[in-house]
Amino acid sequence: MTQEYQDGNALAGPLAELFAVDVTAATGRCVSCGDTRRVADLRVYGHALGWVARCPSCEHVMLRLVRAPDAAWIDLQGTLSLRVPLPPA
């Protein structure tokens, strides 16, 4: 049986189109259970109409991404904050 979900590294390609930094290396806090996880460690359901990334602890939706031919929609209302590692300023 096909694996239901992939890990968050599956988001690296589609997110690279929108953001200058590698968002999969960022750490997100789940709005539902408060757990912090690297985006790369989220559970990504990509066999759908878009990418749906869920918290591995409570399965709450932390990120949704839809790619239309001429636009993309991203929803982060399930992510309380995103810590993006950056080189020292």
Place this chain on the structure above:
Amino acid sequence: MGIVSPGFRRRRRDDDVQLPPGQYLTEDFPVLSAGPTPNIPLDRWEFVIASETGQEYRWTWDELQELPAEEPTVDIHCVTKWSKLGTSWRGVSLDLLMEDVETTADYALAHSYGGYTTNLPLEDLLDGKAWIVYEYEGSELAPQHGGPARLLVPHLYFWKSAKWVRGLQLQEFDELGFWESVGYHDYGDPWREQRYAGD
């Protein structure tokens, strides 16, 4: 041997059938899911229609099974561009479930076990256009395809046919559902190719 073999059957090809614009024909039944497949014990399953005044109409699994069933055979069209023709289902018409529901609502938000939602005008669920189905091609509906029961609204893109359906919230305003709130079309008519917001 005669010119016409009695065993001959004309096979339906892509160019024999009219598909909505941008769709291709598939014989498979692809599984698209936005989350884990919920496990819903039938003794705890229920379907609830909640009106805009807060009144609730409930059916247990056994009560649903006791209602007169219909067996629609319909074409289905997924917004990811596959279409599947002549799919056969068994379930209960929404007309029957809505028969005693008092409402003046114009919209419905379908809710599923697992948290999925999708929005539709209420009139698109009535007049023989929608069912709560629990069998597919003569067998019980498999969990990956929305079992034990799913909404079937075949005249709209298939994301509107919510898997694992557990109820309808009737309301006077249009509240966007799971995919409609991140760019998919509010209505989703495959014949007008309403895939994304603004199409």
